[in-house]
């Protein structure tokens with residue numbers, strides 16, 4: 001009512017005011033605002049000769065760079081100026097707080113706010129290393145009606161505080177530039193972090209060690225231990241503790257861990273960590289489309305896995321073996337491509353273009369045949385798998401049955417193994433496995449949005465169907481309103497920065 005009256009009043013007033021000057025509107029940009037030229041890339045020894053591929057590389061790099069909120073990590077003092085106490089403080093310490101991050105150049109929904117923190121975490125060699133994370137703030141906390149405080153066995157929640165979700169993103173890449181905290185849409189946008197913040201949670205989103213901050217204070221590089229769950233679990237737990245220390249009057253002590261894909265593995269790994277190394281305030285885990293059995297996947301498909309895994313691991317393995325000779329995994333051509341990827345800070349889109357001449361499988365051109373049988377790889381892989389160990393529940397798993405990235409059969413098997421290891425609910429609070437018929441990898445977060453939001457609210461409300469030793473429950477969800485084939489399958493949009501008012505009409 002008010003707005004109608006306001007519009008009626010405002011219209012004649014506005015039309016009576018004649019503008020002296022009418023600035024020209026800008027067209028919605030259809031070119032990227034980064035202008036890298038393919039000629040500036042060093043293709044020496046990469047074996048790349050196709051002019052289409054070099055053009056694609058420049059295009060995808062420009063796309064990635066246009067999605068940086070500010071600039072390269074290398075030029076952003078927040079990530080490059082590392083306090084000297086970064087390797088001496090215990091893990092979980094706060095090193096730096098940027099309470100107000102200017103969101104003008106992020107593509108966030110209105111009425112959320114952003115902070116960035118730098119904190120200490122632990123790498124796979126038990127060394128303390130600095131890492132970065134974002135904190136995405138809601139306008140209002142989860143409604144007090146749903147948030148009355150938990151009963152036994154958890155301590156009471158202070159309902160004047162904001163409930164915390166620790167968020168672990170899926171693969172963005174392995175270099176510093178791939179840290180979500182400097183990407184305009186925080187990498188997973190409405191798939192989870194925006195949605196959780198708008199529902200009333202403070203989202204503590206980890207970059208993961210090696211992404212965002214990529215050196216210690218003395219300049220030693222921090223490789224990203226891609227897909228290893230103990231490192232991801234450390235990053236999550238220590239980010240929560242550091243964020244709580246940074247904002248003690250605002251963040252709840254209680255928290256839920258949530259992740260997708262690579263982050264689903266990290267989240268599951270956190271539930272494993274909690275079983276032996278419990279943290280005050282831990283309420284449970286949501287693991288979506290998780291990587292749980294890479295050993296199995298590689299054993300089955302060693303020579304036909306897309307080269308990305310071996311390519312990333314040749315770099316990532318240095319987190320365990322700093323002097324590892326990468327030519328044990330990569331051919332000369334593979335080494336040259338890794339050099340180029342590193343020089344340019346390539347993330348998912350650009351690495352896709354870099355390896356696009358091997359769409360399905362490598363044939364020994366990039367990865368040395370037998371790379372997967374190296375003992376160092378076996379050791380590394382053993383840190384990537386979950387699904388055989390005890391966990392601390394409750395845990396919600398989300399999985400689509402048409403997920404091309406994480407085949408559901410592996411998740412089915414890992415759930416069954418974990419349930420068996422746990423004695424099927426006789427001495428723990430439960431696992432809820434939600435399977436979504438016909439649903440793909442990231443989209444399961446949309447198909448299952450109601451399920452995970454309700455589950456989250458239950459954790460903070462202290463009630464829930466999975467509490468109290470109810471064991472393993474498998475729920476199969478099918479599309480209810482329309483046949484599965486009628487539903488939009490994948491994300492069909494991206495977020496672009498609006499620079500003019502007419503673009504948000």
Ligand SMILES: *[C@@H]1O[C@H](CO)[C@@H](O)[C@H](O)[C@H]1NC(C)=O
Pocket residue numbers: 033034035066069070105
């Ligand atoms: C891209 O846009 C951002 C935000 O407007 C700006 O800070 C940055 O300088 C631009 N980059 C280039 C290369 O123009």
Ligand SMILES: *[C@@H]1O[C@H](CO)[C@@H](O)[C@H](O)[C@H]1NC(C)=O
Pocket residue numbers: 042043044339
């Ligand atoms: C390109 O990379 C090769 C291999 O590292 C190096 O020898 C050469 O100097 C580089 N060229 C330029 C122009 O930087």
Ligand SMILES: *[C@@H]1O[C@H](CO)[C@@H](O)[C@H](O)[C@H]1NC(C)=O
Pocket residue numbers: 050052
């Ligand atoms: C390069 O791309 C164009 C346009 O898609 C296509 O027609 C052409 O066949 C491609 N060339 C090669 C060598 O792949």
Ligand SMILES: *[C@@H]1O[C@H](CO)[C@@H](O)[C@H](O)[C@H]1NC(C)=O
Pocket residue numbers: 083084085089093094095
């Ligand atoms: C670590 O160093 C930074 C920068 O000097 C300082 O702001 C912070 O308080 C220190 N942290 C601790 C716990 O001493």
Ligand SMILES: *[C@@H]1O[C@H](CO)[C@@H](O)[C@H](O)[C@H]1NC(C)=O
Pocket residue numbers: 102103104105
């Ligand atoms: C945020 O940054 C924009 C430029 O990107 C600037 O115009 C604005 O004043 C900044 N806001 C604050 C509160 O600093």
Ligand SMILES: *[C@@H]1O[C@H](CO)[C@@H](O)[C@H](O)[C@H]1NC(C)=O
Pocket residue numbers: 124125126
């Ligand atoms: C790191 O610490 C854990 C727990 O104390 C231990 O099991 C593991 O062997 C240590 N790893 C290394 C590389 O020292």
Ligand SMILES: *[C@@H]1O[C@H](CO)[C@@H](O)[C@H](O)[C@H]1NC(C)=O
Pocket residue numbers: 087216218219220
């Ligand atoms: C940098 O610090 C790390 C961790 O404290 C230490 O292991 C390494 O030797 C140092 N490197 C240099 C070049 O001082």
Ligand SMILES: *[C@@H]1O[C@H](CO)[C@@H](O)[C@H](O)[C@H]1NC(C)=O
Pocket residue numbers: 072073074175176177214215219220221222344345
């Ligand atoms: C850290 O990332 C920046 C930005 O991409 C890059 O310039 C720098 O070489 C990286 N440092 C290390 C040690 O990898």
Ligand SMILES: *[C@@H]1O[C@H](CO)[C@@H](O)[C@H](O)[C@H]1NC(C)=O
Pocket residue numbers: 158159160161248249250
């Ligand atoms: C709840 O948190 C608020 C804000 O930090 C604090 O003022 C209040 O004392 C806390 N209440 C309890 C019961 O701890």
Ligand SMILES: *[C@@H]1O[C@H](CO)[C@@H](O)[C@H](O)[C@H]1NC(C)=O
Pocket residue numbers: 293295296297299300386387388413414417
């Ligand atoms: C991993 O996958 C392999 C191959 O399918 C299978 O043999 C193994 O049992 C699986 N492990 C777990 C923990 O599910």
Ligand SMILES: *[C@@H]1O[C@H](CO)[C@@H](O)[C@H](O)[C@H]1NC(C)=O
Pocket residue numbers: 357363365
């Ligand atoms: C492997 O890839 C190279 C480079 O693209 C190609 O020349 C060769 O024919 C391929 N070999 C097989 C067996 O596919």
Ligand SMILES: *[C@@H]1O[C@H](CO)[C@@H](O)[C@H](O)[C@H]1NC(C)=O
Pocket residue numbers: 415416419420424471472
């Ligand atoms: C766990 O036990 C319940 C009740 O006996 C049973 O229905 C269910 O199939 C079991 N789940 C698993 C994964 O074994």
